Amino acid sequence: MVPRHPPPGEVTYRRAIAIGAGEPVGAGVAVTQALVLNATYEPLCVVPSRRALMLLLDEKAELLHPTERLFRSERMALAEPSVVRLRHYVKVPYQARVALNRRAVFARDGHRCQYCGAAAENIDHVIPRSRGGMHSWDNVVASCRSCNSRKEDRTPHEAGLVLRCHPVQPRERMWAVIAGGALRPDWEPYLGTAAALSA
């Protein structure tokens, strides 16, 4: 009878549970967040990296990208997760509403003015609120200060401005990722470009 040996990683994780992994240490920025993907690679949410580590330890997820830092205990070191993917598909029962705020709009619009392409500094209501425009995803865009002040209480047409693309609500669960805060470069392949976030 051949003794069954678990793969080395499994041993490491189980021992880590017993010991209790400490806080991550290492050079670089203080990363404490990890991106969680569904089994389909669709972004699901952002969680503390320690929580993502627990998903790995429980074998509920696989590690796609580590950071350069380590969770250290007395006897071992585990890579701090940056992106993990759930092993089993999680059904998302409903499309929660996207929180409409400055950060989310900037992320959707790639931090660019949607009139001239300069760095975004403001949020602009395409149809001004004073003219009955709604504070909704299809009526707000990122804009530079110059375009924003040039437009004032006018429509883009009246101000001689042209929108680069029609604003829409970000699709899927991108909102959860946006709401999570800073985006790491190694998340980008799973999040797509700013243009791809809205459809």
Ligand SMILES: [Zn+2]
């Ligand atoms: Zn502009």
